[in-house]
Amino acid sequence: MDKKILVGKRLLDRDDIESICTTIAKQLDAKFENSETLPVVVGILKGGAPFMCDIVRKMKTIVSIDFMSVSSYSGTKSTGELKMKMDITTDIKGRDVILVDDVVDTGLTTYYLVKYLKEKRGVKSITTVFLVDKPAKRKFDVPVDYYGLRYEGEDYLIGYGLDYNNLLRNIFGSEYKLL
Ligand SMILES: O=P(O)(O)OC[C@H]1O[C@H](OP(=O)(O)OP(=O)(O)O)[C@H](O)[C@@H]1O
């Protein structure tokens, strides 16, 4: 592995992440408190897994959980093409879906997932949740309902789900930033 990537500064520490998850879990509980149907929380693999698991553990609402696996990055660049590797198995027709991912960057992933879930799977509503909203390179107009951190820079971020070629997802609190 290229050691140059192990240089950088921490954007979020453990306490920040803990408090982001607590706040978002409470907001989701409030949003779905009086809902007639129980929501489905969908984690977008692989990057969204740690954040999604931490949020659902803090929610009081009864939810279903499921995962989808999609990918579009090679190294630090979006290929512009989204590949679906694994679909959800839950019947989500007519249900409220809470989509949880680590980061929204160009918006490609979210754009196609929202379109797919609405048009092909007939969901009632979609609420999007991201650890990081990175608007600098946004190409698709997508809904960002809840986020933990808005990062205005263009740097490629890693840690707590965010990867570089499927490495460094386990670094907690974004200790390193790719330069
Ligand atoms: O807004 P975008 O430009 O589409 O970028 C965001 C997406 O990119 C990353 O996934 P990636 O395709 O790298 O797959 P991974 O989660 O398996 O790493 C990340 O987890 C988001 O899903």
Ligand code: HPA
């Ligand atoms: O900054 C990022 N880091 C990791 N994965 C990503 N996918 C889109 N942007 C990023």
